[in-house]
Amino acid sequence: MKGFRVRGTLGSVLVGCAILASGVLAEEGAVTGEGALRPVAIVGSEVPQSLTETPGDPVRGRALVADRTKGLCLLCHAGPFPEERFQGNIGPDLAGIGGRLSAAALRLRLVDGRALNPDTIMPSYYTLQATTRVGAAWRGRPVLEAQEIEDIVAFLGTLRDTRTEGSAL
Amino acid sequence: MRGRSAPVLGLLLAWSATAAEIPVSERRSGFDAMSPDIQAMQQDEMANPGLLWLQDGADLWGKAPSPDRPACAGCHGEAGASMRGVAVRYPVYDAATAAPIDLEGRINACRARHQGAAPFPRESRELLGLTTYVAAQSRGLPIAPPDDPRLASARAVGKALFTQRMGQLGLSCAACHDDHAGRRLGAALIPQGHPTGYPLYRLEWQGVGSVQRRLRNCMTGMRAEPFANGAPEFVALERYLMDRASPLPLETPAVRP
Numbered sequence: 001m002k003g004f005r006v007r008g009t010l011g012s013v014l015v016g017c018a019i020l021a022s023g024v025l026a027e028e029g030a031v032t033g034e035g036a037l038r039p040v041a042i043v044g045s046e047v048p049q050s051l052t053e054t055p056g057d058p059v060r061g062r063a064l065v066a067d068r069t070k071g072l073c074l075l076c077h078a079g080p081f082p083e084e085r086f087q088g089n090i091g092p093d094l095a096g097i098g099g100r101l102s103a104a105a106l107r108l109r110l111v112d113g114r115a116l117n118p119d120t121i122m123p124s125y126y127t128l129q130a131t132t133r134v135g136a137a138w139r140g141r142p143v144l145e146a147q148e149i150e151d152i153v154a155f156l157g158t159l160r161d162t163r164t165e166g167s168a169l
Numbered sequence: 170m171r172g173r174s175a176p177v178l179g180l181l182l183a184w185s186a187t188a189a190e191i192p193v194s195e196r197r198s199g200f201d202a203m204s205p206d207i208q209a210m211q212q213d214e215m216a217n218p219g220l221l222w223l224q225d226g227a228d229l230w231g232k233a234p235s236p237d238r239p240a241c242a243g244c245h246g247e248a249g250a251s252m253r254g255v256a257v258r259y260p261v262y263d264a265a266t267a268a269p270i271d272l273e274g275r276i277n278a279c280r281a282r283h284q285g286a287a288p289f290p291r292e293s294r295e296l297l298g299l300t301t302y303v304a305a306q307s308r309g310l311p312i313a314p315p316d317d318p319r320l321a322s323a324r325a326v327g328k329a330l331f332t333q334r335m336g337q338l339g340l341s342c343a344a345c346h347d348d349h350a351g352r353r354l355g356a357a358l359i360p361q362g363h364p365t366g367y368p369l370y371r372l373e374w375q376g377v378g379s380v381q382r383r384l385r386n387c388m389t390g391m392r393a394e395p396f397a398n399g400a401p402e403f404v405a406l407e408r409y410l411m412d413r414a415s416p417l418p419l420e421t422p423a424v425r426p
Binding site: 068072074075076085086087088089090114121123124131132133134135136137138139141143 | 333334335336337338339340344345348349352353354355356388389392393394
């Protein structure tokens with residue numbers, strides 16, 4: 001049991017401090033609105049609660065997973081994507097992953113897999129993690145937005161090790 | 170102003186080793202995993218496109234920068250004799266600036282100190298040409314790190330940078346090149362990341378580029394802010410990479426996909 005931690009609020013505080021420290025006035029809504037992280041509650045090895053009110057869209061999720069400049073997943077993983085050439089082999093194959101992991105477990109794996117394996121190469125997609133020299137274009141925002149995480153969780157849940165998984169979408 | 174010692178010290182403190190270094194007997198050049206046709210392109214004197222840059226460098230070697238100043242050859246004579254074994258030692262410690270200096274930096278220092286000439290910009294055709302020409306004189310020699318205690322801090326900084334998570338994706342050089350070399354990152358086979366062939370001709374660049382251009386590419390891939398051209402951090406990384414690659418042979422000008 002890893003206990004209960006609330007992320008996101010801490011992230012927002014850090015972003016707020018960075019803005020103040022650099023002498024730039026925080027715009028109305030910069031800390032609580034677009035770009036700020038929603039609170040994420042890790043319970044054990046899961047994030048049971050959806051990050052958003054809108055249910056994830058598996059079709060959008062599939063497109064994000066296959067997109068090599070957004071989700072980046074296929075750079076490291078293979079999966080049931082017959083139309084995609086050059087899938088990576090750094091992480092495990094995603095085929096059937098929805099049968100092996102619950103939505104809550106998938107959510108933590110995406111939000112911050114380092115909570116499970118501190119040395120993993122897999123990026124933490126929804127943290128403003130302790131890292132240095134973030135490129136100017138990427139500063140102060142997570143790799144994916146909360147709704148995009150939910151879309152991917154919904155899509156991965158459909159991967160059930162059948163011959164037609166994924167392509168039925 | 171380049172006062173960077175404070176953040177670098179911070180990095181050193183934050184660094185905790187997880188990755189294991191590649192043992193000497195298992196070190197492999199990126200050359201080994203290339204397709205036979207690209208290997209052949211590198212090894213064929215007529216087909217290697219880097220030879221165009223090498224020829225530029227040979228011309229500049231013999232050319233005086235102004236009528237009253239010597240050419241490189243005026244001080245060093247035949248490059249084949251005087252420059253053999255130089256590139257396999259670099260970066261070295263430069264007493265005049267009391268700092269490590271890489272091969273490009275040395276060429277520009279010679280221009281300033283002995284030729285009264287302005288430095289060539291990094292990645293300019295001239296600097297790539299001269300660096301390629303000088304480095305090619307060591308082709309086939311094993312990389313031989315200098316035994317110089319004044320380089321110890323650069324080595325430590327380079328190693329810390331290599332193992333530190335950077336950029337929005339929080340990757341480190343070591344995560345790819347120590348831990349996952351030989352795996353596929355999309356279409357690319359991850360090499361061990363040895364700087365054995367620089368400057369080299371990359372098909373994707375359609376031109377010759379320096380090792381720092383390669384490092385900038387990797388940092389951009391990590392969504393990290395690359396260091397400036399010639400920055401001390403890059404020189405420190407180069408020092409560590411050369412230590413890590415020794416005793417692989419120098420390949421300049423290599424060819425890579």
